[in-house]
Amino acid sequence: MGYQRRCTSLKKTMSAETHLDVLAVFSHPDDAELTIAGTLLKLKSLGYRTGVLDMTRGEMGTRGTPEIRAKESLEAARVLGLDARLNLEQPDGHISVTEDARRAMVRVLRARAPRVLFTSHWDDPHPDHAATSRIVREAARLATMRRYDEDAGISAIKMPAIAHAVYSRLTVPSFIVDVSEFAEGKMNAIRAYASQFYSAHSTEPATRISEQGFLREIEGRMRYYGSLIGVEAGEGFYVREALNVEDPFALLTRRMNIYS
Ligand SMILES: [Zn+2]
Numbered sequence: 001m002g003y004q005r006r007c008t009s010l011k012k013t014m015s016a017e018t019h020l021d022v023l024a025v026f027s028h029p030d031d032a033e034l035t036i037a038g039t040l041l042k043l044k045s046l047g048y049r050t051g052v053l054d055m056t057r058g059e060m061g062t063r064g065t066p067e068i069r070a071k072e073s074l075e076a077a078r079v080l081g082l083d084a085r086l087n088l089e090q091p092d093g094h095i096s097v098t099e100d101a102r103r104a105m106v107r108v109l110r111a112r113a114p115r116v117l118f119t120s121h122w123d124d125p126h127p128d129h130a131a132t133s134r135i136v137r138e139a140a141r142l143a144t145m146r147r148y149d150e151d152a153g154i155s156a157i158k159m160p161a162i163a164h165a166v167y168s169r170l171t172v173p174s175f176i177v178d179v180s181e182f183a184e185g186k187m188n189a190i191r192a193y194a195s196q197f198y199s200a201h202s203t204e205p206a207t208r209i210s211e212q213g214f215l216r217e218i219e220g221r222m223r224y225y226g227s228l229i230g231v232e233a234g235e236g237f238y239v240r241e242a243l244n245v246e247d248p249f250a251l252l253t254r255r256m257n258i259y260s
Contacts, residue, residue, distance in 0.1 A: 018083060021048040023114035023160075025105075025136050027095060027128040028058040029073040029087075030193045034218055035165040036118050037080060037186035038179025039235050044081045045182075051084035052077065053108060055132050056092035063204040064195030076192035079185065084112070095128040097135055103149055105139035110154040121164040121171055121238060137162060166225075166236035173236030174243060176225050180232035183222060190215065228260040 022043055026032045032040070032052045040050050054073065057066040064072075070087075077085040088104050095101070109117075119136040120129040142148045146156045166173045179186065191197065195204070198212045208214065225234035245251055 017111055018049065020051040020083060020112045020114045022050045022116045022118070023053055023109075023112060024051070024118040025053045025055065025132060026120060027055045027126070027132045028061070028092065029054045029056075029069045030058070030076070030190070030196055031120070031129070032118075033076050033080070033186070033189045033193070035120070035167075036235050037076075037189045038182040038222065038233060039118070039177045039237075040080050040082070041182040041185045041189075042177060042179055049083045050080070051082055051086065051112065051114070052080075053086040053088060055088050055090045055095055055128070055135075057087060057089065058092055060092040061196065062207045063202075063210060064193075068195045069193070072193045072195060076189045079189040079192055093128065095131040095135070097131055097138065101135050102139050102142060105135050106143045106149055107152055107154060109139055109143040109160065110152075110157050113157050114160050115158075117160045117162045118237070119162065119164060121167065123171070124167065133164060161239070161241075163237040163239050166238050171238050173225070173228075174239040176229045176234040176236045178226070178229060178231045178233075179222065179235050180226060183219070183233040186222065186233075187215065187219065190218065228257055230255045230257040 022040070024032045024036055024040060026035065032054070040052070044050050058069045059066045061069065073085060086108060088101070088108065090101055117136055117140060120133045122130055122133040122137070124130045124133065140160055140162060143157050144159045148156075163174075196209060197215055198210055202210070204210070222233045222235065225236045226232050228234065228236075
């Protein structure tokens with residue numbers, strides 16, 4: 001099955017045009033899994049409607065093909081229990097803040113009306129990741145303006161909140177999500193991308209992420225962020241805006257690590 005048809009059928013099997021509570025927007029199929037799969041699993045278990053929007057089909061990848069990665073992303077979506085897995089079909093390696101990209105993003109945001117967006121950080125060293133973050137920020141704002149892209153006939157939405165996944169040690173997390181119960185599920189979602197990661201039988205060229213140690217590194221990172229709040233596994237997020245706390249006592253009496 002071709003990629004277009006596969007995506008169309010994916011949209012059908014995952015209820016086309018349903019509203020979502022949470023949408024994770026990352027550049028390449030597998031980025032969302034590597035970064036925030038634990039948080040997506042946790043939100044699903046709490047009853048929220050979750051979705052992932054991949055900006056590209058990952059066609060620049062050294063290993064696998066866009067068709068294989070589309071199939072793998074479907075399998076990962078099943079593991080994560082996603083309500084929607086979408087693809088914006090931007091050019092891999094060439095994502096940039098263009099009017100076309102912003103408009104396409106605004107249309108998805110308006111159709112799905114998520115209240116919370118997860119994406120990469122604008123200071124990410126991968127140009128695609130940095131551009132994705134900027135497109136998300138700009139589109140989230142534009143989606144609230146009634147006159148922007150009015151001809152498409154999709155109503156403006158209230159601006160969703162945006163939380164950026166933390167990778168660099170230079171970015172201090174605004175909060176860390178305890179994903180201890182979902183660490184195993186996260187690794188299973190990542191392993192759905194069999195073409196990308198370590199396999200003893202693979203004859204494909206080796207890359208940094210296909211080395212045996214890479215998945216251990218991902219797991220180590222998740223354990224490290226967990227250690228910062230005194231739990232087994234965590235995922236860190238940065239929010240540019242000030243967080244509005246209802247009950248400071250409840251917040252401050254949760255488990256912490258005084259050595260964090
Ligand atoms: Zn990526």
